Amino acid sequence: MDLIKEINEKYQALEAEIDKKLEKVQAEEQKLERQQERIAEKSTAVQSPKVLSYEEALQRNANTLKSLEIAKARLRSRSTYSPVEKLLQRALENYKRELESLNKQSREDFKQDEKGEDNLIMQSVLDANCIRKKTGESHRN
Template sequence: MEQIDEIKEILIKYSTAEELLDKKLQEIKQEELKSKINDDCSDKSSQEPCKLLNLEEAKLRNSNLIKSLEISKARLRSRSTFSPVEQILQQAIHNYRKKPALSQLPSS
């Protein structure tokens, strides 16, 4: 009977020690998470303060980003539009290089 009592005491001691270790482990995990968030914020930009966005702020930021990307895309599209004038000028340059005598005016 004494052995059972000793075993119960040992189990109680180890269970309390295990609970303390679990609490310390949770605290360490929380601190690691906080430090990871701080590291991510410091990597981005030192000028802008780091803050976690809520859902509405994130949606607004994303919609503004999409709008600016669409505007940039439209600008690039308008600059790359085909122009027949360029093709005519290129053909004239080609003809001039091919037969430079055509560009000289006859003297009267």
């Protein structure tokens, strides 16, 4: 009895696995069919263009020409020389020069400060030596 039960359970498990795989295949088939339907709808829509009346065609063409002229004017205005751009370029160059001179000045000031600190240290050492000599002389006297 146990043997028959085991065989039944084994085949039930295999059957359930096959059912799951079959469901996946059916879902993929449905998905593929929907995609094919969409492609067919798009191709039929492309194949049958709307026939415009003469007035509608004139209006569409006029709008197209108008939008093309606007685009052409925008491109022309962007490609022409603008004095404002030159002024901005000069201001940028002046700013860069001023920034460089400030950086150079600050570097020179820093170097002078370092030299000044070195001089102060040397002066302090010399002053300390003088004080030692004077105090040493006063102690000897």
